[in-house]
Amino acid sequence: MRRPARAQIDLSALGQNLDLVRSRAPPSRIVAMVKSDAYGHGLCEVAAFLADRVDALGVACVPEALALRDAGIGARIVVTQGFKDEDELRAAAAHGLDAVVHEDGQLILLERARVKRLPSLWIKVDSGMHRLGFSPERVAQVHATLNGLSGLATVPGFMTHFACADEPDNPMSRLQLARFDAATSGLKGEHSLANSAAILTLVHAHRDWVRPGIMLYGSSPLLGTTARSLGLRPVMSLRAPLIAINRYRQGETVGYGATYACPEDMPVGVVAIGYGDGYPRHATTGTPVSVRGRRASLVGRVSMDMLAVDLRDIPARVGEDVELWGEQVSIDEIAQHAETISYELLCNAGGRAVRTYLRGI
Numbered sequence: 100m101r102r103p104a105r106a107q108i109d110l111s112a113l114g115q116n117l118d119l120v121r122s123r124a125p126p127s128r129i130v131a132m133v134k135s136d137a138y139g140h141g142l143c144e145v146a147a148f149l150a151d152r153v154d155a156l157g158v159a160c161v162p163e164a165l166a167l168r169d170a171g172i173g174a175r176i177v178v179t180q181g182f183k184d185e186d187e188l189r190a191a192a193a194h195g196l197d198a199v200v201h202e203d204g205q206l207i208l209l210e211r212a213r214v215k216r217l218p219s220l221w222i223k224v225d226s227g228m229h230r231l232g233f234s235p236e237r238v239a240q241v242h243a244t245l246n247g248l249s250g251l252a253t254v255p256g257f258m259t260h261f262a263c264a265d266e267p268d269n270p271m272s273r274l275q276l277a278r279f280d281a282a283t284s285g286l287k288g289e290h291s292l293a294n295s296a297a298i299l300t301l302v303h304a305h306r307d308w309v310r311p312g313i314m315l316y317g318s319s320p321l322l323g324t325t326a327r328s329l330g331l332r333p334v335m336s337l338r339a340p341l342i343a344i345n346r347y348r349q350g351e352t353v354g355y356g357a358t359y360a361c362p363e364d365m366p367v368g369v370v371a372i373g374y375g376d377g378y379p380r381h382a383t384t385g386t387p388v389s390v391r392g393r394r395a396s397l398v399g400r401v402s403m404d405m406l407a408v409d410l411r412d413i414p415a416r417v418g419e420d421v422e423l424w425g426e427q428v429s430i431d432e433i434a435q436h437a438e439t440i441s442y443e444l445l446c447n448a449g450g451r452a453v454r455t456y457l458r459g460i
């Protein structure tokens with residue numbers, strides 16, 4: 100079934116955002132994060148574009164990596180949650196995946212594994228995020244255990260993840276960096292710490308491998324800083340058609356809950372996209388959309404398949420497209436209005452819209 104919402108994915112913008120990553124962290128190798136369907140942009144299409152341009156692709160789980168291998172992608176792939184059972188460990192070994200090891204069950208699987216050649220491994224250090232990883236005190240012991248495994252082709256690397264890198268002044272990042280350095284001091288192995296926010300603000304965290312995600316897709320990883328000012332270009336433009344334009348009298352209300360009252364006689368447009376398409380229901384009256392290159396405001400509550408916009412002073416016609424986010428309206432603005440983050444909007448809407456790919460030059 101084809102719903103009316105369409106997401107246009109501009110791969111040349113993706114390429115430019117990647118250039119920005121490279122210019123900000125020139126000596127580091129790049130793991131481009133393509134988990135969660137490449138943040139809603141299409142796992143295989145995005146991975147096919149990036150595969151020759153980066154040093155590795157990053158996914159959360161083994162099935163995502165296998166989908167990439169099935170699509171013929173031979174690039175190095177880092178699986179950030181690693182394998183969860185013996186089958187996944189075997190698959191990781193067979194398909195040459197890099198697996199992150201973050202808990203004891205995985206150590207046991209590795210010690211018992213009957214495979215000739217183990218996957219390349221990364222030790223996840225919990226430097227303070229408290230989600231995945233070994234506590235700093237255990238890192239040396241885990242490192243020794245892994246290095247003692249037979250069938251290991253390369254020395255395991257060390258990885259950690261920042262909790263607050265999107266807030267450049269938050270002291271948490273420096274604390275995490277110090278804990279990571281203390282835990283890995285004197286141990287051989289490559290380092291990977293930086294997500295997009297840390298690539299832009301924490302030069303000391305660049306090290307051997309950086310792991311950009313959101314900035315590749317053109318949204319700002321930093322609170323209070325626009326994507327445009329960072330030189331990032333939006334990769335996704337989300338559009339849907341106007342399916343009605345109605346005129347209402349002053350005082351008439353629009354939509355569920357009758358939360359918006361027309362301040363004067365005015366035209367109201369109805370756009371064929373709603374929360375069923377991943378557009379956030381939390382977006383309030385005043386959230387911008389772009390009609391004919393001009394900004395208009397959403398009015399009233401978002402419905403499942405529709406939302407309403409104030410068309411005063413905009414000579415729009417039924418059938419034409421409205422941009423919900425993209426070049427004209429930054430997704431970061433929408434995230435602010437909806438009290439969420441761009442990541443969630445991209446993941447929710449990208450996979451449900453009909454995607455088309457602009458390859459540019």
Ligand SMILES: *Cc1c(COP(=O)(O)O)cnc(C)c1O
Binds near residue numbers: 132134260295320
């Ligand atoms: C998703 C993810 C990233 C990328 O984070 P962004 O904020 O999107 O740059 C990096 N590292 C890990 C482990 C991740 O899960």
